[in-house]
Amino acid sequence: MSSTSRIRLLPSDQPEMNQPITTPLPTKKASRWNSPYDTTGLQPLVSVFMTQPAYSRICVHSVSDLKNEVGGILVGQWCLDDNHEQFIVVEHALPARHTRQGSVYLTFTQDSLVDIHDQIDTNYKGQSIVGWYHTHPSMVIFLSHYDTWLHSNFFPEPWQVALVVEPVSATGGFFVRQKHGLLDPTRYFGFYELDGNYGRSMVYWTNLYQLEEEKGDASK
Numbered sequence: 001m002s003s004t005s006r007i008r009l010l011p012s013d014q015p016e017m018n019q020p021i022t023t024p025l026p027t028k029k030a031s032r033w034n035s036p037y038d039t040t041g042l043q044p045l046v047s048v049f050m051t052q053p054a055y056s057r058i059c060v061h062s063v064s065d066l067k068n069e070v071g072g073i074l075v076g077q078w079c080l081d082d083n084h085e086q087f088i089v090v091e092h093a094l095p096a097r098h099t100r101q102g103s104v105y106l107t108f109t110q111d112s113l114v115d116i117h118d119q120i121d122t123n124y125k126g127q128s129i130v131g132w133y134h135t136h137p138s139m140v141i142f143l144s145h146y147d148t149w150l151h152s153n154f155f156p157e158p159w160q161v162a163l164v165v166e167p168v169s170a171t172g173g174f175f176v177r178q179k180h181g182l183l184d185p186t187r188y189f190g191f192y193e194l195d196g197n198y199g200r201s202m203v204y205w206t207n208l209y210q211l212e213e214e215k216g217d218a219s220k
């Protein structure tokens with residue numbers, strides 16, 4: 001029983017694939033959702049694309065407990081387009097099944113991380129942990145001191161991101177390292193919703209707004 005251990009990302013059996021996949025930015029297939037901070041001159045190192053199944057899984061998990069924090073791992077691909085622009089595609093969200101949760105903190109236990117590595121090896125071969133998510137019930141969207149510590153120690157790749165969701169007011173945002181390497185714990189970014197549903201959006205977070213003009217933009 002390892003119920004007292006804090007997050008511990010075990011080394012995977014396979015060496016991590018630390019090379020991005022070269023592929024075009026999938027902006028044609030996506031709708032952009034901006035946060036209020038997206039237009040304030042910050043320079044995120046990566047853009048975040050997320051599939052609708054991953055988004056809905058995170059939302060269902062987030063509203064499952066409106067008092068305690070819940071969280072999990074974001075699985076997908078780290079990519080590079082021809083213009084050397086980096087982005088990640090969040091393809092799956094894996095709720096951590098064994099967590100210790102209190103009203104103001106969440107820790108992944110060793111069991112949950114073994115479970116996550118097992119799931120990736122079994123079901124998502126070739127994909128990477130592109131980040132993690134957790135909820136802040138009845139709090140604002142930010143990274144606490146502990147969240148920042150956890151992110152830098154266990155998700156140290158520059159392209160790994162942290163998603164915070166507030167399930168009561170239905171808000172959310174991604175914390176992404178900037179090109180100069182710093183992570184701002186108070187200013188979060190929006191994302192690109194990859195349409196899997198004939199262009200119908202699933203995003204309902206009230207703090208993000210859709211950029212209509214980018215939708216269906218055929219110029220790329």
Ligand SMILES: [Zn+2]
Pocket residue numbers: 134135136142143144147
């Ligand atoms: Zn937190």
